[in-house]
Amino acid sequence: MVVSLGATGDAAGLGSSREPPCYHTFDSLRGPCYSVASRCPSGALRCSEASLRTLGFFVLALLQAQGESADGALGGDIVGLVARSGPLFRVILLILILFSIASWAIVLHKVWQYRLVEAHTARFRDVFRRSNKFSEVQSVCGSLSRSPLVGIFQTGYAELNAQLRHGGDAESQPEGAGVRPTLSSIDALDRALQRAATVEVNRIEAQVGFLATTASITPFIGLFGTVWGIMGAFQGIGETGSTSLGVVAPGIAEALLATAAGLFAAIPAVYFYNHLTHRVKLFVSEMDDFALEFLNIAERNFS
Known part of the structure; x- marks a missing residue:
């Protein structure tokens, strides 16, 4: 299941100066996976930070799982x-x-x-x-x-x-x-x-x-x-x-x-x-x- 979060623009899209929407995707089985910014000049930094955090959590979890497997295989x-x-x-x-x-x-x-x-x-x-x-x-x-x-x-x-x-x-x-x-x-x-x-x-x-x-x-x-x-x-x-x-x-x-x-x-x-x-x-x-x-x-x- 994918849920869209973030602010949307004006319904009519008439000359508004509001920020373009930023979307975060969420996997209901594995948690946050990635984020996509669609022309977010002022909100791009916040979107990138969120992406790095979620990606880092995923990499750390993968390395930890592999490390446990290696320790079990080598016996220490x-x-x-x-x-x-x-x-x-x-x-x-x-x-x-x-x-x-x-x-x-x-x-x-x-x-x-x-x-x-x-x-x-x-x-x-x-x-x-x-x-x-x-x-x-x-x-x-x-x-x-x-x-x-x-x-x-x-x-x-x-x-x-x-x-x-x-x-x-x-x-x-x-x-x-x-x-x-x-x-x-x-x-x-x-x-x-x-x-x-x-x-x-x-x-x-x-x-x-x-x-x-x-x-x-x-x-x-x-x-x-x-x-x-x-x-x-x-x-x-x-x-x-x-x-x-x-x-x-x-x-x-x-x-x-x-x-x-x-x-x-x-x-x-x-x-x-x-x-x-x-x-x-x-x-x-x-x-x-x-x-x-x-x-x-x-x-x-x-x-």
Whole structure:
């Protein structure tokens, strides 16, 4: 039912200066909806204010209804969203969580391991450069086993003793030796040091590659969950025939949660992979320097 309100002009319409009529429409089921002014110069402002008020009430009511639907669909928390999700989404989320936990465990272990490596390497290098005999260096190797230089030294020391021609050993430097022992092959000693360095590098780099795997795989797993969630949202639209927020919100929320979980697992893995790889390169440089120093001592004193 529509009711017309407002002042009318003169019945005869003869030269009257009265304002033209303003009409407000009223829907008996939904309340005031809109207003129309027909050439109301002085009353247009009042008509526009009434229109804005009625339109604003309608928009606020619509937003409130949609907000209540969204709150009911999302449940207000992530736990409720996961509880209402499908089994495939839960499997995807579980895989990402396992990748993240494993990555953080490796990161914490490697940070602790590399701190010990640095400390033991600094102490071993100091002992090596202050000792006059290789036997003195060998005596501290057991307490500084975390250093990769220890493995290189022990391999080089064993090869050095095996090559001495006069049945002696490399216990002392030539300054204190009466008979100068000689090496049969400096190249063989070099190869032995290279093999030892390779073993130590593999030991230090162990499990670091898993961080690269996590960084490369988890974003795609999260992307798969995103696509699956969007497909669920469109399926809900097709089944209900409605595009309201309450219909599409659960699927979109699952999609965004899968993306966030993938990034949460990948971003720390990328950072710590680069960080740990850089530290491994520093250790490799120290091992190369030590191997060259060992070779120089062997060549100068035993060849």
